[in-house]
Amino acid sequence: SLSHTQTPATALPAAEVLTLDTMNPNIKRVEYAVRGPIVQRAMQLEKELQEGVKKPFTEVIKANIGDCHAMGQQPITFFRQVLALCSYPELLNDNKFPEDAKDRARRILQACGGGSIGAYSASQGIELVRQDVSRYIVRRDGGVPSNPDNIYLSTGASDAIATMLKLLVSGEGPTRTGVMISIPQYPLYSAALADLGAIQINYYLDESNNWSLAVGELRRALEAARKHCNPRALCVINPGNPTGQVQSRQCIEDVIRFAAEENLFLMADEVYQDNVYAEGCQFHSFKKVLFEMGPKYSEKVELASFHSTSKCYMGECGFRGGYMEVINLDPAVKAQLTKLVSVRLCPPVPGQALLDLVVNPPQPDEPSYSTFMNERTAVLAALAEKARMTEEILNKVPGIRCNPVQGAMYSFPQIQIPHKAIEEAKKGQAPDMFYCMTLLDEMGICVVPGSGFGQRDGTYHFRMTILPPTDKLKIFLAKVKEFHQRFTERYS
């Protein structure tokens, strides 16, 4: 009520201030399946197992989230040595640490206020780290220039993506900002758009063509959206999450041309840039392709590209490190962006230190080089093997079809769900949620329903990571196979 009731101090008003009815309505529309009800159920099952409750399985295998270390992947030794040195610089006097690790730690500490990673950094990130990121990008992109002033360090990639989307949102009703995202998508995008009250514009990836991205479909989605909102940005995830495809150079060129023609701000989520496994596939950054297309594009198209310490071979999710590079961002808007990030003071400095190591790893003439390369290669080789194995085993199951896992860390297989199961599910939940919940309850296997990422109507999928250790992944895939056959029989 807006009126000021003269309540005597002894009789307090009974009403709660913050309820489901009075809270921010946008937040109610936010969904994030990767940590949704299925994961809460998995945690409950784990607790019950610990308490000795009998189940048809002895452990829950979680493949719901790209959480590498939690699945047994080991940290890169060099990275952790430098982080220990930065945390407790007394160790710089310890002979056990290699000289290159000490050099890196000294270099990072000198760039920190008071020589401590406990000081705030500049809000855009430590200048030294931003310079190192720029040099990394130049190397990665075969000499295409990069300016440290265009680098913003972030709290994981999610932070930078949400910030960039926030800058883009304006207007009301038919002029409200619309943002194009792929379906299937990584649900950070839909969640951030719901939070901002922006309009989500779906474009569908072509499952029958290995989840490729076709400009015709972009055009269809854009034209439909222009009838009710103001489409201003186009998000692409490459390599794909949850779909595991790696876009061709041609495709990226087409997307850039489309963005230029249609005046769309491009957001390139490239956090899996080192996770490319399939023969003949290669990672092409949007930045590189943009610059190779010449000044007509490279001087015009507004682009933000995102990277993270959480994926690739390091998988350091907990440090929440990341960066974005902005290209052709209006200088006045850039000043606004810098102001906006300053309100949160700075990204976590240990994550910035870690990012610096990712973009400036041991060099061939340094003592830690060979160990670093061995560890890096082993992680990526194991992921490549698991990508291949996942595709092979799943495609042998009648009623499951999946595209090759060319990159990233996920498979997104299509599953046939019998009509009777669909009917059964529709009493309370999405058919693929019903499928995944049953899979979890009966087999202790935790994957995320396709409906949490989006899929064409009438099709059903789940997303699984390829992160469990090889032995466990074999058991995992065998259980999926057994379950799918049993489930299909039960509802046929």
Added chain:
Amino acid sequence: SLSHTQTPATALPAAEVLTLDTMNPNIKRVEYAVRGPIVQRAMQLEKELQEGVKKPFTEVIKANIGDCHAMGQQPITFFRQVLALCSYPELLNDNKFPEDAKDRARRILQACGGGSIGAYSASQGIELVRQDVSRYIVRRDGGVPSNPDNIYLSTGASDAIATMLKLLVSGEGPTRTGVMISIPQYPLYSAALADLGAIQINYYLDESNNWSLAVGELRRALEAARKHCNPRALCVINPGNPTGQVQSRQCIEDVIRFAAEENLFLMADEVYQDNVYAEGCQFHSFKKVLFEMGPKYSEKVELASFHSTSKCYMGECGFRGGYMEVINLDPAVKAQLTKLVSVRLCPPVPGQALLDLVVNPPQPDEPSYSTFMNERTAVLAALAEKARMTEEILNKVPGIRCNPVQGAMYSFPQIQIPHKAIEEAKKGQAPDMFYCMTLLDEMGICVVPGSGFGQRDGTYHFRMTILPPTDKLKIFLAKVKEFHQRFTERYS
């Protein structure tokens, strides 16, 4: 334009997508003076000094931001030992580390996925850390119960404050959510409210009464605001930022009673809870006072209280650790909050580990106890001495008046600015910005104008931290004195 122009591929539209005119208008209204133009100017001056440009000073002394380590404060040894052990667990085999540090590190690592601080934690934070936070609160508040389910770890306190405000915002026009904040305030609040498009309701602290908070003023502000918005929350910062006061128990009781009567959600920013220096002053948490007021209040008033690893005696700003405790939050809203924080995956895990040490420091029977206590006591004693010195020296300057720095890390002196200087300033900037910019340019002293925090019309202030080392703080205060006299003469 909303219409789809059939542009031939050769003639790209010239318009930029994201400009000052088309960007999110709320973001344009965000201001954050603590890192605003004055700090950018200070950094420029530092660069010029490095390049050998002659200035009337040889170094810039920055007292603009509560960045303890940057000002030379040393980290707590025990905390950094445990963080090094968590970063590089190989060190657990090293005899140089005390056993209690190793025990803490093992305990934290066991609570992490895969035993690595590189794994994501639960979005609400590591369960073990939340349990330790709860135990800390129970001890702090003399036995008042605390439930780990009500603890949300965060990326510094700013993150949790902005999240809680976001949940509270709804309605349009006269039903739009209004939030009461003190003037002067810490500009995170005004920035977050601008970002959310919520209505800022100012209540003024009583400068003549040592920045105390009077319920009469709260009521005045609330009644005025109810004519144009829907006031739903009341924010209090105690100990005060930028004002350095410590609220009395009576005042906190009055505020709680007011919130209960007027149906306001209470937000208590208590990040300076260990920073209390003045004799006769004591920190009282809102939670403790609420529960001591009996079930009529403790079972009704909705409260969120915030804490951080960035302040107190540890000053670990760079790790971005923090937590909030929510009391009487509607369970359905709590589920929405948990969902919302899951979109960002988790707070930085090194910051969570650090927070665990802050709430569970070395105990009297442990080997690190005496070093820890000596370090902690030395930091707090030095701050207390600098608080006293700041007040004493500033109050000797004709035309400067400041209240005692009872707590926190700041003084917010009132400065008399001559009419001629006000006239001079009004050509381009606020009078106190003109004063602070001149102070910076002539003396190399960096403080933040009071207009960045809010102040009564016609009064002028600046905020300075008491963090420079004692010797440097003396020079700093002498320079302020010299400048103020010179500035006053120049414009008289």
